[in-house]
Amino acid sequence: MCDVCGCATATGHVHVAGAILHTEHGRNVEVMQALLRGNDQQAAHNRAHFNAAGVLVVNLMSSPGAGKTSLLEATIRALRGRLKIAVIEGDLETDNDARRIRGAGAQAVQITTGSACHLDAAMVHAALHTLALRDVDILFIENVGNLVCPASFDLGQHRNVVLLSVTEGDDKPQKYPVMFRAADLLAITKTDLTAAVGDFQVLRALRHFRHLANPGPMLEVSARTGAGMAAWLGWLAAEREAGRPAAARRQVD
């Protein structure tokens, strides 16, 4: 029995705006559009801006505190005089990270998202118009620290880098498959702390990463000691060299 109107069958009709609608009078309209169509369109628009300006755009994602800002500071210092870097910083509150980036010598724009748990393409679009893109070689987008939501929103980036610090568990790829599947590069960070932490095994992290059928490279880096920085800078240079392949996004149907 229908709970709302008490008629004998609960199927074949629905209640909308106080009326009983019998579904045999309805019509089904096929849509077949991406759930986040508006965001995807905005992301494609952003990507066109980036391509026109010849900028490689790298989206950094990780848990809070995995060392995104520290890696960027070290990267900016290492590339000073060679490549021009800019950073879009996403955080719930404060412009602390943007000040750190400027202190390291790069342009930075802070997006404070309030309570929003991820950046979306419209936020990035608003930020990119405050940057002198023509004067930039690599633009980093430091996403909100979160291993869930940012994975679902295309920003117009060319590459996703996911950071996993050794102070987290090496099973993070197993726990957050959507995020780690999106990674074009897995960066194991804070490797100078590996001995102090004790139970983080890089090969186990790599195995969990491969179990997501992700063929992307993994590298180990310590922004503090500089170990592994050469490989990271080499990857960036190679991606820049490889050009800016269109739509890095796998999902668009």
Added chain:
Amino acid sequence: MHELAICQSILRQAADVAAAHPASVVTRVTLRIGPLAGVEPHLLRAAFPLAAAGTCCAGALLAIKTPPVRVECQLCGTVSRVRPNRLLCFACGTWRVALLEGDEMRIESVDLFEREIANV
């Protein structure tokens, strides 16, 4: 947390469909969301009626189809149905597989109701 943003995107697209068919109300929106989409169907179901209140989708049903995760082995060609965090070939064990389905995140259809008939 991002389910509300997704609901708003669904509502915008459903409103576009409804606008193209005057004198209609939306009675059902059908989605296809794979386990690897990063969207939780039960959170979406909870958020949808709240987001839909006062829109053309108020009272509409949200139907969510969930496909399995299936991969095709790039080495031996076997198709396996797998868990979202273990995309391995059942036959040979390799991770060199291609995803066949399981990361879908789309609106499949919108059911509309002609208002004249509704008022009969």
